[in-house]
Amino acid sequence: MTGRLQDKVVVITGAGSIAAGWGIGKATAVACARAGARVVAADIDGEAAAETARLVADAGGEALAVTVDVACPRSVEALAAAAVERFGRVDVVHNNVGIGRVGGPLDIDIEDWDRTHRTNVTALLIAARAFLPGMRERRSGVFLTTSSIAGQRYVGFPHLAYSVTKAAATHFTRMIAAQYAADGIRAVTIVPGLMDTPRIRLTVARAFPDLPFEELRHKRDQQVPLGTMGDGWDVANAVVFLASEEARYITGTELVVDGGLSLTMNGG
């Protein structure tokens, strides 16, 4: 395969999908492989990671599936070591895991709050420690993070832990960009809006138990100026660009992938 990520080694966390269909990490793994990258598909669900690796192989690419818990330093160190052992180096890490239960300050469970911070924010620190030293040595690397417009605005229902951690994820990524620019490392956040991925059936739908799922889907579509939710591929295509040399002058910023949603009064 030839493409804009030819021979790059890309590690994607949350590369499975929480349920059948195309999550963002799963689509990104296949899109990166189609662009010529060798892919490490990492997920806490080993079977989901393996399925993504199979899809990459079906697309003619090469992938290593790794079971990882991004919240656990030893697990992420093992991921980095496995990637280097198999492919020799890591050029791009895409920190794509994000969890969060719906709830506001009065009803949120503190353990859940802590778990969300650990998985969405502390995991970035863990990833930075595992991947930046190798990138710094080679004076080249890309550190990408999936945030959310929930990290910028109120999403119309209380999603506090998720929103706060997504805001922190964006700023964490900017800080990496500032500190490591001189080492040839870029760091960029992708900010998806309302995306039609398998997780919305499990997480967002829980916030609206009385609303039939298709109606919820329709409501999400209606909020978006371009007329529909996006999907995993919309984010995947943005990642391929940001990971590539074509984005070599882009760092310390965010790419919003939201169909214009954040332009609107109720967008969020």
Ligand SMILES: NC(=O)c1ccc[n+]([C@@H]2O[C@H](COP(=O)([O-])OP(=O)(O)OC[C@H]3O[C@@H](n4cnc5c(N)ncnc54)[C@H](O)[C@@H]3O)[C@@H](O)[C@H]2O)c1
């Ligand atoms: N779907 C949306 O509308 C939307 C909107 C904005 C941002 N996002 C963000 O995009 C990213 C991907 O979302 P998605 O909809 O594809 O979700 P998803 O839940 O389908 O995919 C996430 C994957 O992460 C894995 N995972 C969960 N905890 C993990 C851990 N501790 N270690 C390793 N893997 C773990 C899950 O097993 C799952 O396969 C998330 O960061 C999410 O917050 C999604």
